[in-house]
Amino acid sequence: MFDLRRWGARTGGSKDAAKDRLRLVLMYDRKALSPELLNRIKDEMVGVISKYMEIDEEGVQVDLDQNQDQAMLVANVPVRQVRRGAGGVSR
């Protein structure tokens, strides 16, 4: 087998990349965060946020992302304008 050490090169630590990538891919594979589920989360978020601000529903993106050693649920919500009275307690 080709042995990198023979050429004086050292890689090292690539197993962490393997583990992180596996964790993320398995999250999708296990259907815990299937596209359908992500869509449902997105729809509910749109519902909640729309109570307070006018948003561009077409532009909303919800995705599972990887940030260093952690999976992140990242939502991009374009806001058109904040509704009048949204900051108040009573309506």
Added chain:
Amino acid sequence: MPGRVVVITSGKGGVGKTTTTANLGAGLALEGYRVCLIDADIGLRNLDVVMGLENRIVYDLVDVVEGRARLRQALIHDKRVENLYLLPAAQTREKDALNPEQMKELTAALAEEFDFVLVDSPAGIEHGFRNAVAGADEALVVTTPEVAAVRDADRIIGMLEARDLRNPRLIINRIRTDMVRRGDMMDIDDIIEILAIELLGVIPDDEAVIVATNRGEPVVLQSRGRCAEAYRNLVDRFLGKDVPIVALDGHSKLLERLRSWMALGRRPVSG
């Protein structure tokens, strides 16, 4: 009491299902158990060549299922070990020449005669896999320390559990202690943490397996060598004996350290 029907599976191809089946089977037979190996990979049979029995095939699994041969006629006796038999796959047929119902009947009939019936599953998650698991009481999942193999193992574990094959056990094949040590290969703990199933055994990556396969002799039949030892430990653990996994690891680490001292300045000994 009927014997145990055990399916050996992996999802991904090329991780060592067939080699594992051959060595686990031969190892169990060495311990005095009556063992029958079934090659369930219709159309792509391999277990016969790994076992070195390819020249003795007259009838195959599909001949039995379709009534052209009796079960006893199709079984090939491995003369090196008492009580070790192989039921070969059909080579010139398609995977749909067999259905899960037929496989259930077949494994049930064999379980009457044998202590262990080991089914070597084809790669994939389709027809061949469904046949292979149909009659199984328990499952072993083989993986290697690679992203693709572990991912497929995870998928297979899910499918096994959906088929009521609860608590499949894991065999990690082709681990390289030198790469693990420098952080370039996932170790046992990494894989177990990700897959969250019970570990049955770890087999080091070793040329001895390739050499043995070239000759058609399961490596477990050799009296010496770390792979033979690893397979014997696997067999013992399968039989419920308490053999620590770390014993193999520590042993090989020491050996490797000795080797590297002796080979100082020379090309490192791999694997």
